[in-house]
Amino acid sequence: MASETIKTSQLEMMGQLAKTAETQLSQLSNQVRNQGLKVMAEALMTHTEDILKANQIDLDNATDLKASFVDRLTLTVDRIKAMAEGMQQVAQLPDPIGSVDKMWQNDAGLMIGKQRVPLGVIGIIFEARPNVTADASALAFKSGNAVLLRGGKEAIKTNIAISDVLREALASIDVDENAIQLVHDTSHETANEMMALTGYLDVLIPRGGRGLIQRVVTTAKVPVIETGAGNCHIYVDQYAELQMAVDITVNAKVQRPSVCNAAEKLVIHSAVADDYLPVIAAALADQGVQLRGDERARAIVPSMVAATDADWDEEYNDLIMAVKVVDSEDEAIAHINAHNTKHSEAIITDNYQNGQQFLKQIDAACVYINASTRFTDGFEFGFGAEIGISTQKLHARGPMGLHELTSTKYIIYGEGQVRQ
C-alpha cells in the first residue's frame, strides 16, 4: 500500500509539473517552438551513440520476444536520423495555434472570436516502438502541449535515453524541460493510475495494438481518443471497371497488410461476381493472399477457404481477405455498417448514384469512391504529420494531425456591454 501511495503521488507530481510547463508552453511563439524542435533534433543526432547503447541493453533483455517485436524495438543510426528528420519536418509545418477560425459580431455588438489554443497536457500510452517518444513529443510540442509518455517496459532504457536527450535540449534554450516527461515506472498499476489522472491530463491517446487500445478505452477515466482498429472493406459494385477493381483491391490488401487502413474484406455484386471474382482472386493469390469466401464466392472460386461468421468482424492485419457476394448495393452497405470498425471503406463503381449513396450511407471516418483505403493517413491527406487515426466521433475523426491536438477558446472584445 505504501508503495502505491508513493507511486500515485509521483504521477500526480508529474501531472503538476506538466501543468506548470503547459502554462509556459501555451505562451511560446511559433518561432521558439520551432527552435525547440531544431535543438531536440540536433541533440538526437549528437547523442546517437548514447541512445544506441541504451537500446542495446533493451535488446539484450529481449531474448524471449518475437522477431517482429524485436524489430520494432531496434534502433539504428538511420532510424535515429529519421526521428531527428521527423522533428525538423514538424518544425516546418504551419503553426496550429493562435489562428482565429471565425470571428463575428453578436447582437449586443461584442466581437466574438474562436481562437485555436493547445489542448493542454496529452498522455500517450504506447508499446514497443521507442520512436513514439520522439514523434509524439514533436507533435505535442509544436502544438503547445505538454506530454506525459508511458511506453512499454521492453523499451524503457531506450525511452529514458531519448526523453533525457529531448529534455536537456529544451532546457538549453530555457524552455521548461517538463514539457516532455516519461513515466519511468512501467508497471501496470502505474499505467492504470495514469489513466485515472483526471485534473492533470486533458486527453489520453493510446498507440499500439488492439489489446492496448481496448484496455485504455475501457479503463481510463481521462478522456480517450480511440485509434486504430480497421476492419476495412472494398465493395466492387456492379458498375465497377474490372481493372480498377483489381488494382485497388490488391493495393488496399497487400501494399502494407499489417496496418489499420489495409482492406480486410471484399464485397462484390453478384451481377459481376462470375466475371470479376476469378480475376481479382487470381491477382490476390499471386501476392500470397489467402482468400476466405462465403458460399456464393466459393461456388465461383472453389479454391477459397470457407469463411465463418467470425471472419466478418476480424481484422487480420495479414495476407488474408474474406469475400462476400451480395445482390445489391443496399445489401453491401448494410453488411459493411454492421461489421466495420468505422475506419475506411471504399466503393469501386462508374455509376454516379451508387457512388453518392455509398458516401452518404456508410458510417466511417473515411469513405472512398474509386480509391484505395490505404490513403487514410495524415501524410497522404496533406496534414504533414499524424498522431493516429481516430475511429470515434468525439473531437477528432480520421487521421489526426496537429489541428486535432488543439482546442479553442472564445476571445471577446466588448465596449462595456452588460446583459439585458
Add this chain to the structure above:
Amino acid sequence: MASETIKTSQLEMMGQLAKTAETQLSQLSNQVRNQGLKVMAEALMTHTEDILKANQIDLDNATDLKASFVDRLTLTVDRIKAMAEGMQQVAQLPDPIGSVDKMWQNDAGLMIGKQRVPLGVIGIIFEARPNVTADASALAFKSGNAVLLRGGKEAIKTNIAISDVLREALASIDVDENAIQLVHDTSHETANEMMALTGYLDVLIPRGGRGLIQRVVTTAKVPVIETGAGNCHIYVDQYAELQMAVDITVNAKVQRPSVCNAAEKLVIHSAVADDYLPVIAAALADQGVQLRGDERARAIVPSMVAATDADWDEEYNDLIMAVKVVDSEDEAIAHINAHNTKHSEAIITDNYQNGQQFLKQIDAACVYINASTRFTDGFEFGFGAEIGISTQKLHARGPMGLHELTSTKYIIYGEGQVRQ
C-alpha cells in the same frame, strides 16, 4: 443479481433501438427533421392537459422537497407553450448536418471533403427540470442524433408523459420513435449502467448541479462533455473606467446569480482600489450582495466579511462575491488561472496591452475585455440554441449549440488511385 441482469439488458436493448433509429435519422433530410420538430411542438400543445395531469402527480409526491426544487419541477400552460415554441425555433435554425467544412485535392489527386454528420446517440442525464426532455430532444433531433434521456425520479411521470407525446408525434410521420427514448427506471444503478453503455452511446452530457456533473465525470466510461461549473472573475485593471467597472461587475453578479456564467469573484488593482472599491461595493450592497474581502479589501471597505482560503475556489450561485486586491495584472492572471473553473473571465480596462495580455494568458472557455461574463450563452453568442456550456477542452469548449452535436466524416472522390 437477476434484476440487475434484466436492467442491463433493458438498457442495452434501448441502446440497440437507438442505434437502429440513428441509421434512419442520419439519412433524413433537413425538411423531414423540421417537420418532425413541428409535429412534436403541435403534439405538446394538443396534449397540454395530459402533461399537466402527470406533472400534478409528481408535484403531489414532492411534499418534502425545497421550494426552488418544486419550482423547477412545476409545469404550467405557459411553460409547456414555451417548450413547444422552443421546438419551433430549433426547426428554423440552419441545418447543422451535411455541410462540407473544407474540401481539397491531395498530392495523389483525391478530392477530400470534411463533411458534418451526426454524433450518433447522445445520452442526457438530468435532474428536476422536465423541460430538458423536450429541449434536448429537439436539439438532438435537429442534428440527426438519437437521444437516450434519464431524468430525476422526482419528475418521472412528467418526463414519461412528455416523451410519449414526442414519440407518438414522430411515429405519426413515419419517423422511428426510438429517436427519442426515456429511461423509465430512475434508480442509481440504472444511471451507472447508462454511464457504462459504451458501444451504444457516443457521448454523455450531464445537465444539472455540480454534484450530478462530478458524479457523471468520475463514473462514466462513455465519453462525457463536462458542463457547468463557473467560478467566474471580473478583474478591474488600474486602467478601468469606474462607471464601466461598476456596471459590468453588478450585471455579472446580480442579473441572475444562480447561473454558471454569473461572476463570483472581484479582483481589483491596488492602484485604483482605494477610489473604486467603495463605489463598486456600495453598488453591489444596494443589490443585496454580501461581500467577502481579503485583508487589503477589508482595509478599504471594513463592512466586508473576511474571506477564507476556501472562498477563492467556491462557486456561490448566490448573492455573494469575494474580493481580492492585487498589485499587478500578472498577479491577477496567476490568481485567476489558479482558482477558476475555465468558464468565463473578464478584464475591465482601457489599456490596449493589458486587454490583449488578459485574452492571451487566461485559460478559460470565454475571455472578455470590457463585457459581462453573463454573455457566455448559446443564444447570446448567436447559435440560436444551447445544450450546455462546456468547461473542458476536448470536442467542444464554451457554449454548445447544434454544431457541437455533430461530428465529421471524410468523403473522398477518386479516379482509381492506389497508394505508392
